[in-house]
Amino acid sequence: MSTAAPRNRTAAASAGRYGRIVTMVVVAAFFLLPILGFVMLIFQSEEGLRSGEGGLFGIGALSWENVVYSWNELSKFGPGDGHVFQRWLLNSVVVATSGTIIAVVAAIPAGYAFARLRFRFRKAFLFVTLLAMVMPNTVLVIPIFLEVNAIGAIGQLWPVAVIMGFFPFGVYLAYIHFMTTMPHELLEAARIDGLGEVKTFFQIGVPLAKQAIALVAFFSFVANWINFFLPLALLTSSQENKLISIGIQELIGASPMFNATVAAGLDVKLYLPQLALATVVSMLPLMAMFLGAQRFLVKGQTVGAVKG
Template sequence: MSAPSLTRSSKAKGSQREPILSRSAAMLIMGVFTLYFLIPIWWLLVSSTKTQGQFTTTPALIFTPDAIPNFIDNISGLFAYNDGVFLKWILNSVLYAGAGALLGTVIASMCGYALAKYGFRGREAVFNLVLSGVLVPATALALPLFLIFSQVGLTNTFWAVFLPSIVSPFGVYLARIYAASSVPDELLEAARLDGSNEVRTFFTVATRLMAPALVTIFLFQFVAIWNNFFLPLIMLRDPSLFPVTLGLYSWNSAIGQNPELRSFVIIGAFVSIIPLIIAFLSLQRFWSGGLAAGSIK
């Protein structure tokens, strides 16, 4: 019922019995793949501490002696370039993804909770409608959304990217599963007898019990919006509205005409992945529990 913790102490005692050969093989496999997963990120870190000249002339995976001053130079160059448009992009991404995921989580979890805890006519129909939304690719919606937004003159605005991002059918699905298993009916009944109204019960009682699921929904929707590319690509023309992915894409596509952009693309790529890595690492113990709930059923 509650989310399992990510360690299992009772298994440690078995480790003495394992043959040394399988243990070495397992460590070898994991070691090799650690290199595979981390070398590209390491390369990005090292490259963001190099000058334009050093990028092609020094070994790519080793820091140069002047790495730290170069890194500071690169960062300040990045944020100064083109009137600080990069900072604007980062803030846009934080706004699209942060506000969008927050609002989306509240809306999806209310709906999932109601689908789990209230019997009403058409409940299964609503749930199936939402589930079919999980199976419809979001990018297939990008073009029709563009056509509709251009009918009402809202393309190339903040809303064109923000509003469609709020909807998360998968969030509803996860919230329903989690609410069904972690919010006991007796507790809701007790809150009702206490005179708490339904909406307040949800926000004060149910959300606490659903916390791991809510963090999971928030984080994964945050990532989905942060990584979204097609919708902003098709909706936005004005660079001051770009999220950071689209901004870096536009710089990267212009390297041919403007080679100095290459170092900004690299340092910008490095800076833009830091917030997500920090968010995931620091919230790990919450979302890993919520993740389990979605897949057990």
Template sequence: MSAVEMHRVVGSRRWSAGRIARVSVMLLVAAFFVIPIIGFIAMAFRNQENVAAGSDGFLGLGGMSWENAVYSWSQIVGFGPGGGGLFPRWILNSLIVSVVGGVLGLVAALPAGYALARLRFRLRKAWLFATLLAMVMPNTVLVIPLFLEVNAIGAIGQLWPVAIIMGFFPFGVYLSYVHFMTTMPPELVEAARIDGLGEVAIFLQVGLPISKQVTALVAFFSFVANWTNFFLPLALLTSSQQNKTVSIGIQELIGASPLFNATVAAGLDVKLYMPQLALATFISMLPLLVVFLTAQRFLIRGQTVGAVKG
């Protein structure tokens, strides 16, 4: 068989009817999810008049302009008493609690995961079981006890208790445990002990250098969980407009829109409609996108955490 004939056979196998059908189904499913996202982002660059008139064009892309987005942003920034400025403050608050909580979660998760994986101490299995139990426990179960504790120290409405509580990240401990169990063999730990290293030195000099992937995983998942956390800020920060996070701030913007609550919106100087709400939501998603793109290389490698090497 000549090279040309072989190329034709291979090409026909590559694009068989079954493969074409599978690719078509995947493209259809992808379009089912992508098209609403495109329309949602496009909404942020339109104006309320075009939206109300229904002149949206193909996929809702009609009437888009940068001037519309600038106007919508000015309306969002103007929301709130005394000239507004609440939304940028909410973004900053979310960044503070997400970053501080993520750092605390990372600092706690890596040593705890190493200890559960490579140290032998009493009640080790009980601590591991407690970690798994805390990992699967719904966040709503803990909101009321946490509220009572924070209220007892008079810190309701302040950011620092929220940031500290967000540092409690049992899923990160479990990821670290799996990582050290699979990538740090007991022989390596024993050799380090024979060389005279203590447990802290083994973790710092041996464990951390091989933990880039799991560090990226824990940091990413912790940041996402903190940024999207709703019930905890709702319970602890609602007494202060300035200290709210963007997760509950978006809900407040929706509640003050004439589209959803005409009574509340009647007393406001700033009116928020669909373009403004879409822009605010889109901006609140940007930090997650930036973190994902920054950590993407480590996240792809970290997907194999827990896999057995052949």
């Protein structure tokens, strides 16, 4: 048998492999280059951007001093002594973290109950959970506003944190986890040993739910951090109690680049480098959350998978 055919197949396989690599590199560059250019904006000055100083991406004009200047300008923004941007960040951390804790504490037991307990109207409750999961958040904004307004809590942070703890998607994740990863025989053995349902959950269910807890915490925190309509409806009455999700919009709306009329009456005017810095800083908690939960997220990707 001639060796030409195997060589041709090997060459074709290598060419196909290199072709796929080149395609992936091109696609990655298509998405990464705009992000890289945006991040580089925080190291530039407004004057340098206008003059085109530094060449491609302004690399020749990058300076840490520009970052310090942009941060100082952000700190001056707001009434009085400013520093509302830092306050917005702190508010978002507190509210998003509190909502995440409530979501985890509520979702894990609920998912366990749906998966491993048998009680009346179980399927009806599960259906309602799935219905709430697919319901758009914008539909609930007005009813929630009316309820919070009825108790006189508009402009306060705690109702937002409590409402963000309502996370039906986390209940569904926990339900799928306990349905697929917890052997029924293990529960039967625990009950034979005399463990009640509560002890069985804490001694067996919780230790087996680390990946589900990480998934629920991650997705809940991200959803809380980027939530826009709920903070916009409930926190517009107080400048200091806003969250970073609506604060970024306010910064953009007060920039001469987008709203010259509003910016004309402000002492501090924010331009593209300051807006880019505010956006990048607002993304850092999400990046930290992702890096911290990455090990569990990789393992948690198989939640709900069926072994073959």
